[in-house]
Amino acid sequence: MSSYTFTPNGYEKLKSEYYILTTQKRPSAMEALREAREMGSQEDNLQYDESKAALEIIDGRIAELERMLQQGQVVEDRKKNIVGIGSYVTIEAQGEREKYVIVNPYESNPVAGKISYESPVGKSLLNRKPGETVTITLPHATLEYAIISIE
Numbered sequence: 001m002s003s004y005t006f007t008p009n010g011y012e013k014l015k016s017e018y019y020i021l022t023t024q025k026r027p028s029a030m031e032a033l034r035e036a037r038e039m040g041s042q043e044d045n046l047q048y049d050e051s052k053a054a055l056e057i058i059d060g061r062i063a064e065l066e067r068m069l070q071q072g073q074v075v076e077d078r079k080k081n082i083v084g085i086g087s088y089v090t091i092e093a094q095g096e097r098e099k100y101v102i103v104n105p106y107e108s109n110p111v112a113g114k115i116s117y118e119s120p121v122g123k124s125l126l127n128r129k130p131g132e133t134v135t136i137t138l139p140h141a142t143l144e145y146a147i148i149s150i151e
Helices: 008-038 046-071 120-125
Strands: 088-093 096-103 114-116 133-137 142-150
Touching: 008 046, 096 120, 114 120, 120 133, 120 142
Parallel strands: 096 114
Antiparallel strands: 088 096, 088 142, 133 142
């Protein structure tokens, strides 16, 4: 598996973030830094320090996104009968059904139903089929889920 494996939606979100950072936020941060430099001495210039720090954060994120987008792999073709990245999985535990989509760690948001393939639940569900039961041992509990369906 690539170090960066994305759902199509996740990849598009990263591209969008990259676009906004490079076309809007970075130029704005550069302008703020230029204005801070014009204020005179850079020594004891809090605005300069803050502008420079903000630009460094933006540049760091841009570099991270470039690496992820260049090295990333988009999962388009997924099997409907085996859990994989991008699969929507309906599971049942103790009579309650929940639906999750399996995503990469960068897209993960359990509250929104997006679980990472690197999480204990995600790892346990990968390569499983409907009708199978998985047992997940967590530090505070052991959970058992039945896989109901895969979309």
